[in-house]
Amino acid sequence: MVMTCTTGRHDKHxxxxxxxxxxxxxxxxxTKWTALAIGALEEGPQRFGALQRRLExxxxxxxxxxxxxxxxxxxxxxxxxxxxxxxxxYELTELGRGVAEPLRALRGWVERHLDEIPPPRPV
Structure with a gap:
């Protein structure tokens, strides 16, 4: 049996x-590193070492x-x-550039609101 993930409305996932x-x-x-790597690659093609330095x-x-x-x-x-x-x-593809925008918005939101968010509790 093939499982589907459509809602039944316009075949949306x-x-x-x-x-x-x-x-x-x-x-x-x-993930943190994906969001940061995509953000760094928005600046243009980069070599591995440059990416590693940028993603401290x-x-x-x-x-x-x-x-x-x-x-x-x-x-x-x-x-x-x-x-x-x-x-x-490494450089973003067209698909990568498309997802970069919402990830950029998320990173910006986190930077603007970090002081309002309580620190995580130790595990």
Whole structure:
């Protein structure tokens, strides 16, 4: 049996449906490092090292995983230029530029309202 995630209204996806593939996209986009990487790439194509410096605190492993997931999902293009050592740049695709706007709004909202939000409790 094939599970669907449509609401029955105009064949729109329903992110609240347990089997909806939308959840995988939300899982990718709703992470700190994804939101920050996409924001940094709004400034234009960047090399891995420049991205790592811009995203203070991200480990090389986590940044690599984030960029791979974004590339697989079609939000980021990875271009390898022939050189020794290889020169690799990452840049937003059209899809990536489209999602950059709402993520930019979210980052801005957080910066403007941070002082109104109580700090998280220790776990």
């Amino acid at each position: 329903d992110v609240y449906a347990a089997q909806c593939p939308c959840r995988g996209v939300l899982d990718l986009l709703a 605190g991200v480990s090389p492993k986590v940044l690599t995983q984030t960029l791979r997931r974004l590339e697989e999902a079609g939000f980021v293009d990875r271009t390898v230029y022939p050189a020794v050592p290889a020169h690799v740049e």
